[in-house]
Amino acid sequence: MRGMLALVPLLLAAAPPAAPAVEEALASVGAGTRIGLVVVDDQGREIVAVRPDDRFVPASNTKMFTTAAAFALLDTASPDTVGGASVRLEGRDVILAGHGDARLSSAADCQSDCLVDLAQAVAARTRVVRDVIGDDSAFPDERWPAGMSWNNMAGQYGTAISALTLDDNVVVLTVTPGRPGATPAIAGDGYYRIDNRAITIAGGKTALEVTRTPGSDMLRIAGTIPAGGAAANLRVGVDDPAHRAARRFAGLLRAAGVRVTGDIATRHRLLSPGDDPAARGDAPVSRPPAPPELARL
Secondary structure, eight states: OTTOTTSOEEEESSOOOOHHHHHHHHHTTOTTOOOOEEEEETTOOEEEEESTTOOOOOOTTHHHHHHHHHHHHSOTTSGGGOOOEEEEEETTEEEEEEOSOSOOBOOTTOOSSBHHHHHHHHHTTOSEESOEEEEEEEEESOOSOTTOOGGGTTBGGGOOOOSSOOGGGEEEEEEEOOSTTSOOEEEOOSSSEEEEEEEEESSSOOEEEEEOOTTOOEEEEEEEEETTSOOEEEEEEOSOHHHHHHHHHHHHHHHTTOEEOSOEEEEEEOSSTTSOHHHHTSBOSSOOOOOOEEEEO
C-alpha cells in the first residue's frame, strides 16, 4: 500500500537524483536486503519509487512521521492528549500518575517539568504517607514492540515505553578508573545492583559494556577503562519506568520532610480487557473516579 509508514519520504530542496542512479545504488547492498523508498519534492511530486507498495517492518525513521501525523490530527485540547504528570492522595497512599509526557525530570538542576515540584505539593498537604505508587495506566502495559531483542533492553535505546516517563527512562552510572589491574569504582543512585567485572588498564581506550537479564535489577558491567583517564558515564535503560519514577519520587518526598512508611508500587493497565486483574495483580482497565489531584505539571 503506497504511503505505508515503513516507506520513507524525503523532501529535497536541491535538484533530485535520477531514478536509475538511486536504484543502482540500492542494488549494491547485496542479496537478502529489501529496501522500500519513496522520494518526493517539496510539492509532493514523486521522483523515485522503489517497491512503494510492499509491506515492511517499521524502522526507527517512521516515528517522525507518526509524530507529525499525531500533531496534525489529534485535538491537543482534549483531556486524552494532555501530557504531564500529576500527584494525588488516595487515603494515605500517594499516586504519581503519568499522562504520556516525556519531559518529567528529577535532575538536580531541573528548571521545568520537575518532579520535585510534585513532591513539594505533597509535603504541603501531609507529612506522612504510606505507599508511593507509580501509575502509568494511561497507556496499555506494552513496553516494547514485538521482536525487540532482550540484549538491547539494557542500553539507553532500549528503554520501555510508559505513560510515566522520568529522566528519559534512563539511569546514569559513573565509572571511575582505579589503578591498573584494579576494578574501577561505579557510582549510581542505587536503583540497580552492580556486578562489577570491569578492569582498569594501563593505557588504551574505554571499552565498557552493560548486560542485564530482563526483569532483573542486576547490571553486569564488563570491559576496560584506562587508568588516569576521565570517568565514563553509562546510560542504562529502565524496564519498568513507573517503578523507577515512584522510587525517585519517594526519595524526593523524604528530602521534603515527608515520612514514607510503606512500599514502592506500580499500577499498570492490562494489555487486554480479557486478562484477569486478580491473576496479574495490576489495576483493571476501568476504575472508580480518582480523588482530585494535588498538583499537575
